[in-house]
Amino acid sequence: MxxxxxxxxxxxxxxxxxxxxxxxxxxxxxxxxxxxxxxxxxxxxxxxxxxxxxxxxxxxxxxxxxxxxxxxxxxxxTAAHVLGLRVAIDHLAGVVVGLDGQITDEFRLPLRVAESPVALLTRVLQEQIEARRNTTPIRGVGVAVPGMVDPVSGVVRLSAIMDWHDLPLAAELGRALPVPVLVDNDLRSSTTAELLFGMGRDHDDFLVLGIGDGLGMGVVLERRVQRGADGFSGEFGHLPVDRTGPRCNCGNRGCLQSFVGQTALLERARRAGVELGPGYGLSELVDAAERGEPAVLAVLEEAGELLGRSVAGVVNVLAIKAVKVIGESLVLWPHLGPAFTAAAVAGAIEPLRDLEITVAPWRDTEHARGAACLLLARSGAITRA
Ligand SMILES: [Zn+2]
The missing domain is CATH 1.10.10.10 (Winged helix-like DNA-binding domain superfamily/Winged helix DNA-binding domain)
Structure with a gap:
């Protein structure tokens, strides 16, 4: 036992x-x-x-x-339902989740920038709560935001992608809504869902690597999602790997994400001479990789290798035996994955080389479900007492 x-x-x-x-x-x-x-x-x-x-x-x-x-x-x-909302650059993804963590309903709305974020989120959440008042009353709301969030105060310190600074989101929404509101970083929200309903089933300690435009890392140690001082833990994308590297949006040079973030991959493919067309994005990169364009495959292999080696560093520091990879860039996994896995395993110290790496297809609702799980993880927040 x-x-x-x-x-x-x-x-x-x-x-x-x-x-x-x-x-x-x-x-x-x-x-x-x-x-x-x-x-x-x-x-x-x-x-x-x-x-x-x-x-x-x-x-x-x-x-x-x-x-x-x-x-x-x-x-x-069905005894209680909570609502989770994911804030992304151009849309909101929402889910309603029962006590078993299963999604019972979902919605997606475009994000218009004309309104202030608080006014917009308040309006959307009020409508969603009201619409379910007689069918599935909502006991609490979780919001997952990309960027640095203090989960205790619910203040978004900095979301570069949304251009939000020191936004007291949980307090503002909490004043306007009739239910408790929790706000956290999107990757930590999904890490919470993994702890309750995924990786946490078999592991007390694990990492969740989020790959998208930014890179994040959720860390679970002794069944606690680590938050760090002021909730700033998990900024894996800013691992300094090359002081002569490109300038990163954090102001430093040569951060990991300036080599393997989505924007960086596109830029590197373009510089390698790959025709990506105007307004190109992730899907063009996937197409080029599927066509077997050697320059793209080389860029992705190199990125996978760097990412795997960087993860091995964290694995060795924390003695981690399991990693789950999530995020939008998973569509590139067939081309990133082999080099990633080889480098992560080779870079791990000998007792940690049986590292378990789990990948599952990414769904847009995942961070939203994670946001709902913030409430479930504090079941005290949704009880009547
Ligand atoms: Zn950086």
Whole structure:
């Protein structure tokens, strides 16, 4: 049997909900065994969850031995819904999620820049909450923003891509909306979803590498999503790799993302002589790679190698055994992946070379689901008490 897991108190309740959602009805003893916590802890938390109506007791199984009959507990996924919103450069992606982390509804809206961000988000969220008032009442709202966000205060310190500076988003939305609001960085939001419903099933420590225009890294240690001072952790794209390299949007030279970010890849392909046409973007790069253009394949292979070697550095520092890769640039993974994997494994110290690298198709709703999971991860935020 595995050692008892580190057990941050407020997460246990959520993990019980997540487990029942995935595995179906289980007895308290089975939950305790699967979550690697004590039975008394499970009994304590399930009492509260039954009180909330989030789980219910089923008819006891006849006991096979002498002990008391085992009472299976069942999740009531529809007992509460939360709304997650992803802010992207040109659109908003939203989802409604039940207690089991499953998406029950989703929406997508273009982002117009004419309105102030707070006014726009307030209006959209008010409409969405109101529209569901009689069907699936929303207990809380999570918002995932690209950039540096302090998740405790919910202040967006800097979102270069949105041009937001020191925006107290959680406080402003919280004043206007009838439910609790949590705001965090988009990658950390998705990392929270991974902890509850994905990688966290098998690992107490793991990394989530986000590849898109920027590069981010979610770090989970002892089942906690690491936030760092003021919530600025995870700025993997600004790993300094070459002091003579190109100027990065952070002001420094030669940051990792100025070599392997989406814009950098496009620019490097163009300089290598690849015809990308006016207004080219990621899909043109994918097409060129699929056509087997040698210059593009060389750029992507080199980028994959650099990325893999950089990840190996973090793996070695934190003794990590599992990495999940997410993000828009995953469409390039067939061309980035082989060099990435080879470099990450080769760069890892010997005891960490069985590094597990997981890739799944990227969906636009993922950061939105992550935002919803910010609420689920603090189940106290959505209880009636
Ligand atoms: Zn930088």
């Amino acid at each position: 595995k050692a008892q897991r580190p057990a941050p108190g407020d997460l246990i309740q959520t993990e019980i909900l997540a487990l029942l959602g995935a595995a179906g009805p289980l007895s308290r003893a089975e939950i305790a065994q699967l979550l690697r916590v004590g039975t008394a802890t499970v009994t304590d938390h399930t009492r509260r969850l039954i009180g909330e109506g989030f789980i219910r007791e089923l008819k006891p199984h006849a006991s096979s031995g002498k002990g008391r009959p085992r009472v299976p507990l069942q999740l009531v996924p």
